[in-house]
Amino acid sequence: MSQRLLFPDSDAAADALTFAGRTAALGDGGVRLQAAGGTLAMTSAPLAPRGLLDSTPTVLALRALPVDPELVCDIVVDAKVLAKAGDDPRAVELPETGLSPAWAGIAPPRSGWEPVGSIPASDLASRAQYGIASVAEAMPADPGEDVVRAVRATVWGTPDDLLHGLPLGTAFAAFALGFIVGEEDARVLSSGPWTRVTLNRGHILVRGPVRTGLTAVRRTGSSG
DSSP states (O other), X not given: OOOEEEOSSHHHHHHHHHHHXXXXXXXXXXXXXXXXXXXXXXXXXXXOOOSTTOOOOXXXXXXXXXXXXXOOEEEEEEGGGOEEXXXXXXEEEOOSSOOOXXXXXXXXXXXXXXXXXXXXXXXXXXXXXXXXXXXXXHOOSSOOHHHHHHHHHHHXXXXXXXXXXXXXXXXXXXXXXXXXXXXXXEEEEEETTEEEEEETXXXXXXXXXXXXOOOOOOOOSOOO
16 A cells, blocks of 8 residues: 555645646656654755756745644655545555655754845746746747756846846746745745745745845835
């Protein structure tokens, strides 16, 4: 019998499958499932380098959900093969085999996060749309995989002023995973080489240079 994730209700199970479905189309399509103490942390890598010469930034997405308190696991699976169990709407079936992506070995810290600023969700959305358009504009006709990765690495790795110098891929990950909904200010926190952008629907974690003293971007021009 296949192993299962058991959630407290069908809404939580559907939420997990929604995150997995969005993850399947990004990066390598893998999702890390870490469960303990009644919480399931689902982590994916919308952007991550492949090889020493790849300049793609490491950008992870995390969604936390309630799960069976007796469940303890830490496994990476192919997101597209996660499926709802036919006889129980609260359960999600796991595949029989796992994955071992390099990004899963780079764990963000669990504690020590210090607040350093905020980013309006509207800025995240606008910069994501800008980046998507930039990738499309820079892509030549009939590009090979190496060219595609090089273009994406250049665009999504570019530091952006509206994101307090974080790579543009931060906004892309939040947008692609459906974390940007309505008006809110995403909190920005740092811990060592990691920066975390926290929204109501999830977290984006970026590994890179330490940045301190971040403040909300000030608008300029006439207010009238």
